[in-house]
Amino acid sequence: MNMSRRQVLLLLPAAAVAWESILAGTPEASPNYKLTEHWWGMLVDISKCIGCGNCVRACATENNVPEGYFRTWVERYHVSDFNQAEPVVDSPDGGKEGFPPMLEEGGKNFFVPKMCNHCADSPCTQVCPVGATFISPDGVVLVDKQYCIGCRYCIQACPYGCRFLNPKTETAEKCTLCYHRITKGLTTACCEACPTGARQLADLKNPSDPIHEFLRTHAVQVLKPHMATGAKLYYNGLDGSVR
């Protein structure tokens, strides 16, 4: 790095201020973040995903996800020309270390990143017997670790298979949409690490968020729309074979 000591020293206070503002703390403590002013979702652009696994690794690092469990993962689909209904899907170690070359020839091949859909009418929160999982006022499905009794109902109820029981804490765990980041004005770890913009955090209540323009101009789909979960994980270019 070709920077003089003096330059670095001059930069330090600026960076410290920037960092302080990032660490400004909890939504209540942070005057800039108002629960009622946001409604979070995410856009996944399948045509951009290269299956590098950066998102899976970033998520695990950011959130200390136990080995062998995933809050987000990537699936690879192979749809043959003759059997659209039965795609071949693989996801070695959740796609964490990328994917080996395709075994199948021809057909249609693509990657599908998956994670919690942060449903507006989520089945998982409805079945919780103790009020340990809930939709926050800003539209994120969260788990209260202190309150969770580890009964696994929510894991059963999620139609997208996005929850697991943390073997250490014995409580249900899932994607928080990096709630600790988005409330500080940062994007999620998976979006930060995605090299192609295949994942984009979206604030549906923010009128200047590019998501609105995107949703207007693209044929966007959610997973399992027939289940009426109010999913907010929007997929662009989703193939009908994806489940």
Added chain:
Amino acid sequence: MTIEPAQEGSGRVEDRADGDGAAMNRFKDAEHLFRVALVFAAGALAFVVVRAILVPKSFGEYGHYRGTAIAEIAAQPVVFAGHESCETCHPEVPAVKNKGKHAKVNCEACHGALAKHAEDPGTVEPAKLETAVLCVKCHSKNGAKPEGFPQVDAKEHSAGLACDTCHKPHSPVIGAGGKP
């Protein structure tokens, strides 16, 4: 308490005045009800007290859950600093990178999570990157990748050489210039 003779026919006052025998008999029957009511009252009181102790204050603040859980979850420490943070201290990198093909690839997509370094660059040094491993994570050939994405078969393409012997990581197109 003094009992004023109430409206005609209320019966109560007369009962009292009636003398002990009848009143006791009446009360004997009523006593059962009275006891049951007492048990219920005690139960209700116990419920209210225990509930007040067990249910956290913030429960129900926003819905059927503990309101303070939101702040607790938001207090988790950040591990990826975000590229804006890197760019305040390393302005020479985006100056080059943002003109090249890696413009949209964020710092930590390659360098890994570095919030600790951003917080304290003096003591936390980023790990050196091995380009022969790093670059192929994104650029190795794969039939499921979008067709337009630049992919190489590393064995053929570089013959085991580290990618940065020919490519500059921050501005990877050969001949595109840029120092870092």
